[in-house]
Amino acid sequence: MSPARSRGVTARSLADDLRARTDEELAGLLLARPDLARPAPADVTALAARATTRTSVQRVLDGLDLAHLQALEAVVVAAPARVEQVAALLGTSRRRATELVSRLVELALCWRAPEGVRPARPVADVVGDPAGLGPALPGVPEGDRLEAALAGLDARQRQVLEALAWGPPVGTLSLPAEGTPAPGSVAEAGTALVAAGLLARVDESHVQLPRQVALALRAGRLHRTPASEPPAVEHTALDPDVVDAAAGGRAADLVVLVTEIVDLWGSRPPRVLRTGGLAVRDLARLAAHLEIGTDEAAWLLETAAAAGLVAVDGSRRAVDEPAWVPTTRADDWLAEDAGRRWAELARAWWTMPAAPGLVGTGEGGRVNALSTATSYPLGRLRRQDALRGLATLPAGAAPTEDGLAALLRWRHPLRSARGGTDGAAGLGVALREAEWAGVTGRGAMSSPGRAVVGDDAEDAVEQAATLMEPLVPPAVDHVLLQADLTAVAPGRLDGPVRTLLHLVSDVESRGGATVHRFTETSVRRALDVGWTADRLLAELATASRTGVPQPLDYLVRDVARRHGQARVGPCAAYLRSEDPALLDRVERDRALSMLQWRRIAPTVLVSPVPAPTVLDVLREEQYGPVAEGGDGGLELAIAAVRRTPGPASVPVHVSGVDDEVARQVVALLRRGEGARASGLDDPGTHTDPVVVSAVLREAAVSGDAVWIGYADDVGGVSTHLVRPLSVEAGRVRATVGDGDVQRTFLVHRVTRVRAAD
Numbered sequence: 001m002s003p004a005r006s007r008g009v010t011a012r013s014l015a016d017d018l019r020a021r022t023d024e025e026l027a028g029l030l031l032a033r034p035d036l037a038r039p040a041p042a043d044v045t046a047l048a049a050r051a052t053t054r055t056s057v058q059r060v061l062d063g064l065d066l067a068h069l070q071a072l073e074a075v076v077v078a079a080p081a082r083v084e085q086v087a088a089l090l091g092t093s094r095r096r097a098t099e100l101v102s103r104l105v106e107l108a109l110c111w112r113a114p115e116g117v118r119p120a121r122p123v124a125d126v127v128g129d130p131a132g133l134g135p136a137l138p139g140v141p142e143g144d145r146l147e148a149a150l151a152g153l154d155a156r157q158r159q160v161l162e163a164l165a166w167g168p169p170v171g172t173l174s175l176p177a178e179g180t181p182a183p184g185s186v187a188e189a190g191t192a193l194v195a196a197g198l199l200a201r202v203d204e205s206h207v208q209l210p211r212q213v214a215l216a217l218r219a220g221r222l223h224r225t226p227a228s229e230p231p232a233v234e235h236t237a238l239d240p241d242v243v244d245a246a247a248g249g250r251a252a253d254l255v256v257l258v259t260e261i262v263d264l265w266g267s268r269p270p271r272v273l274r275t276g277g278l279a280v281r282d283l284a285r286l287a288a289h290l291e292i293g294t295d296e297a298a299w300l301l302e303t304a305a306a307a308g309l310v311a312v313d314g315s316r317r318a319v320d321e322p323a324w325v326p327t328t329r330a331d332d333w334l335a336e337d338a339g340r341r342w343a344e345l346a347r348a349w350w351t352m353p354a355a356p357g358l359v360g361t362g363e364g365g366r367v368n369a370l371s372t373a374t375s376y377p378l379g380r381l382r383r384q385d386a387l388r389g390l391a392t393l394p395a396g397a398a399p400t401e402d403g404l405a406a407l408l409r410w411r412h413p414l415r416s417a418r419g420g421t422d423g424a425a426g427l428g429v430a431l432r433e434a435e436w437a438g439v440t441g442r443g444a445m446s447s448p449g450r451a452v453v454g455d456d457a458e459d460a461v462e463q464a465a466t467l468m469e470p471l472v473p474p475a476v477d478h479v480l481l482q483a484d485l486t487a488v489a490p491g492r493l494d495g496p497v498r499t500l501l502h503l504v505s506d507v508e509s510r511g512g513a514t515v516h517r518f519t520e521t522s523v524r525r526a527l528d529v530g531w532t533a534d535r536l537l538a539e540l541a542t543a544s545r546t547g548v549p550q551p552l553d554y555l556v557r558d559v560a561r562r563h564g565q566a567r568v569g570p571c572a573a574y575l576r577s578e579d580p581a582l583l584d585r586v587e588r589d590r591a592l593s594m595l596q597w598r599r600i601a602p603t604v605l606v607s608p609v610p611a612p613t614v615l616d617v618l619r620e621e622q623y624g625p626v627a628e629g630g631d632g633g634l635e636l637a638i639a640a641v642r643r644t645p646g647p648a649s650v651p652v653h654v655s656g657v658d659d660e661v662a663r664q665v666v667a668l669l670r671r672g673e674g675a676r677a678s679g680l681d682d683p684g685t686h687t688d689p690v691v692v693s694a695v696l697r698e699a700a701v702s703g704d705a706v707w708i709g710y711a712d713d714v715g716g717v718s719t720h721l722v723r724p725l726s727v728e729a730g731r732v733r734a735t736v737g738d739g740d741v742q743r744t745f746l747v748h749r750v751t752r753v754r755a756a757d
Contacts, residue, residue, distance in 0.1 A: 013702060031658075065410060066410045067229065071100035076130045077215075079116070080117060081117045156188075235398055249438075252342075255342055255492075273368060302370065338475070343468060398443035449464075481547065483550070486516060520622070524624060562624050563626065578603060586618075693727065700727050704723070708722055709750065730746060731747065
């Protein structure tokens with residue numbers, strides 16, 4: 001049962017404030033700050049203790065926008081603060097100030113005390129000098145006296161104060177310890193200001209501007225420019241339909257390129273480096289094959305790996321080198337619709353911890369694609385910040401990079417300040433990758449892209465796939481065969497036609513239409529896996545809208561006629577042919593000297609080199625052999641398509657708290673509070689060091705007595721009834737029992753704490 005609570009209720013501490021909240025409000029807190037729910041706190045006191053740890057406070061501050069950060073600074077400055085004071089300090093309306101402060105209270109960064117809103121205990125320390133203000137100091141003129149003192153300043157004195165007015169509050173100013181400074185000098189002005197209480201001396205060479213004086217110089221404002229609303233973002237307004245069409249084209253390209261990687265690596269997998277990852281040469285070869293840059297090729301590989309489509313071969317034979325091959329998951333992926341294939345890739349990119357921009361960089365060594373060195377979770381955070389910021393703009397808005405950067409600085413000022421500029425995972429890289437992924441089109445967020453970057457992880461892929469499917473240009477089921485031994489695919493190929501062209505031709509160029517080239521080598525690939533010339537020509541005729549040109553017919557039949565004239569068998573290997581002249585050429589060919597031929601008959605050569613190697617070398621030198629079994633029959637090669645099981649857990653999912661978990665934790669909190677109130681099983685006793693410290697601090701503020709267990713030098717534990725007076729620097733100063741005698745306890749020796757009845 002949740003307690004009744006009104007907005008006017010105030011409390012003596014953050015824990016009291018949390019106890020007075022409804023179940024829905026506590027669940028909202030846990031959803032906004034999921035670190036408070038893992039592990040589940042036993043009661044509200046433990047929840048308050050966890051909410052006031054420095055790490056947790058820093059985490060939630062990182063997610064605040066500039067408006068809420070400035071409102072928090074206003075609460076710290078004016079604490080206990082009233083909404084009117086916050087509005088005045090921010091230069092905003094009372095309504096907006098109420099919204100900002102209410103959200104800070106919901107996040108447990110502030111709590112409502114009887115005299116006003118107060119920040120949670122560690123907030124002021126984490127915030128530091130709020131708005132560049134120093135501390136409020138004693139001895140400073142107040143009210144009319146302060147205004148009169150400022151009005152009476154000369155130009156030099158005002159110049160000194162205004163130099164410190166907007167922070168930082170400490171400046172370098174050497175004041176003479178004795179004697180009179182030179183007339184008209186800065187030192188003279190500083191001496192006069194210190195004497196008037198408008199500056200405070202820190203040491204021999206530094207002075208500090210008191211908070212009261214700084215606020216007066218700022219006319220009661222915390223910042224020069226109000227930031228209660230996000231900045232206007234310079235952008236180009238595009239037709240959303242045009243944006244979606246551009247994104248659909250990019251999505252089709254992404255699907256085609258990843259499909260090409262699966263096909264290529266299924267038959268010709270590259271090796272894995274000893275240090276992990278992909279060799280630079282193999283990356284360059286892949287980029288050349290796909291006709292893209294190595295940076296985009298690295299991005300494609302990392303995205304495909306994150307989607308579970310490629311991995312290190314885990315089922316290889318002992319004699320095989322480790323290789324990068326498609327996974328069994330890739331076969332399922334190839335069978336899906338284009339929209340679904342794109343959505344899985346886009347979501348994998350969105351969640352992957354890898355930063356492909358790191359490939360080719362690194363001090364002391366090159367970062368290889370698919371290596372562990374590309375893992376950079378901060379890059380994922382920046383990528384997601386950038387795209388979420390872009391998603392807040394109207395449909396069709398394509399912002400300038402500077403305009404979007406300004407918006408991101410407003411949305412996440414603390415993260416932006418710490419992150420700086422990072423060429424490998426910066427804003428420009430994130431936007432470029434988003435365009436490659438089809439999440440954006442012409443620089444604006446696409447409709448399917450908004451689904452990809454949404455918070456609903458379970459439905460994101462399904463929603464994105466549904467939105468993208470009608471935008472992806474449909475696949476074509478035909479090609480146009482040309483007399484120059486090329487085939488033009490007027491669109492994206494899929495299904496049997498794609499498989500046929502991949503087997504019997506090589507891609508020559510890409511673009512609006514893909515050009516495939518037929519060569520002796522490509523035709524021989526089909527013959528090597530058992531296709532006949534007639535079957536191959538029939539399949540090409542079916543796939544073509546222009547019939548089979550005579551040059552292509554001649555090429556296929558000529559290669560088929562010569563195909564298999566030489567046969568290889570184990571001896572370790574032998575080569576036989578009915579044409580002795582052919583064997584004469586093979587035997588004299590210096591390029592084949594490593595095979596160490598020996599003539600055992602006019603029509604037979606033998607080699608100590610294993611048959612598969614002999615077969616590969618002869619094919620490379622364009623002799624066109626086929627494999628022969630021990631019975632003299634042909635051994636037709638089966639297209640070797642390698643697969644490996646996918647990784648155990650892909651893609652990466654960031655742990656969070658959903659509605660159900662939040663409700664369960666709230667129920668646990670209520671049970672803990674109920675047990676505490678009833679006194680069952682001594683439920684009010686806390687042993688968690690974080691909670692112990694928080695309970696002692698709360699007691700010091702409220703003046704309540706608590707029971708503590710305290711360990712002595714030899715490990716014995718004694719029990720004391722104490723009334724804490726202060727908790728600082730790891731020590732508790734408290735009175736013991738009912739007396740006034742004070743004693744100091746070390747916090748790390750307090751084994752447990754319990755509120756006194």
